[in-house]
Amino acid sequence: MTNVSQLARPHLRSLLMHVPDGILDAPTSVGTAVVATIGVGLALRGARRELDDRTAPLAGLVALFVFASQMLKFPVAAGTSGHLLGGALAAVLIGPWTATLALAVVLLVQSLAFADGGVTALGTNVTLLGIVGVWVGWLVFVGVRALLPKRPASVVPAAAAGALVSVPAAALVFTALFAIGGQVPVPLDRLAAAMVGVHTLIGVGEAVITALAVSSIVAVRPDLVHGARRTLAQRPLTIREKVPA
Template sequence: MHVPDGFINAPVSVAAGVVAAGAVAVSLRGARRELDERIAPLAGLVAAFIFAVQMLNFPVAAGTSGHLLGGALAAILVGPYTGVLCVSVVLLMQGILFADGGLTALGVNITVMAVVTTVVAYVTFRGLVKVLPKTRRSVTVSAFVAAALSVPAAALAFTLVYAIGGTTDVPIGRVLTAMVGVHVLIGLGEAAITAFTVGAVIAVRPDLVYGARGLTQKLKLRVGGELVDATPEPERELAPARSHRTRTVWLTGLGASLLLAGVVSFYASASPDGLEKVAADKGIDAKVEEHAAADSPLADYSVEGITDGRLSGGLAGVIGVGVTVVAGTGIFWAVRSRRTAEDASPAATRTSSA
């Protein structure tokens, strides 16, 4: 659903950019509370994984394909504020390096694909988790429903933006019906990917899933015929094992991202995605503009100068994963360091002592 240059007029693009900048600023502050010692090492990896999976377009219907948006997945794994930042990093890398999503439309894309999907998904997810039994299966089911709803919500948001600032005069009702209809189907694919990924992480390290915190029940021992809480091991004794398991999850996730982007992406559907298909059918792409980064050596997810399509696309995917994980990790560690510095400040120390 990457909106290209020329779909939305300049005033509305600027307004969307202001909204996106405000959302990112709020998310940077909110992420300081989310990026603890468990989440911070994984946030950059989540961004890289979303980049990789977005390369895997899957067929939906009538010559149309879809791909992961990632807002629901990021929000559930690392928190809603950090989730907005994860998807925003991905969109920035795609726009600058791969000419995917217009640069003048970056604000629209962040608003629609990062902010709307994350907010809708996380609100839905938290609501379901509160009413369902506190089990791992409930978290996975909640993730599925939240992801499924987030995609048509993003399609609706784009249609509203287009109704206000679209550059072509088309019947907006038809655009709305087509956009929401096809993205309901794409949402099912998003839901399956999100639920599978969240379920896989929960199975290994439930404490690393932001949305599953509080899920782990205290260990009970039977003493004299009665169940009593077991004495937990000291944190210092658990720390080395947790660090090792976190490193294992991180390396496994990075390896999976590189495999998906470098190899599996070659077998992705070549059909236009939901927005591209609707744009062509309804004529909203009449004034589309060439991307400002069309001459990038990585434009269209290929490496300039390499003629073998499989090698070119795979290498571009690997580069994209590498750049995204480095950029994302750098940003999130900077935010985490800012929180650490604030916690260690004299004012914070006095407040704690009081």
């Protein structure tokens, strides 16, 4: 997403990756803070079912990877850039509840330590990236995975599809929030076209990065990938008999 403080510029050249302070009015920001608080509270309970002794370290590594990746930007179109949001990637690797917690922690640290995203907009950013991005990505992943062959390799294209859809979905939700409480003088139709159009391109980059990251782990340890567990459980057990020499 873009630096929305610049959305009044004629060509809408920057992307809203973290919503800064002052873009949404106080009631809207309070509303998203309530949604984020409820979402994180539910995630605290749900993550207990997703984590165990093997996957807990992976959750920390995923949060660190998302944190570092969000610092790196890639060109999208003339004058615009994007970076990994990481919601779908985290959901596939460590589960959607744990992913929501991981994104919330990442956004909190970025807001307080790096001024990346406003403090008063923290609830908005957690709602967009940690809830919408994670859960839209996860639901699309589950739907696409159900249509593909029941094998670990199918997790990769399903994860890519989830990542592709999750980014413009978060941009669309931000547009709806802006329609309710936007504080920048930008025509809503221009904002919607810019946000969804450009973030679809960012979604392509997100899909590529997600596919590469997931495929690298599936290739060596598919049992650690949350999104691959059901596929592994459905595979028939094969017992090879040792043939005497």
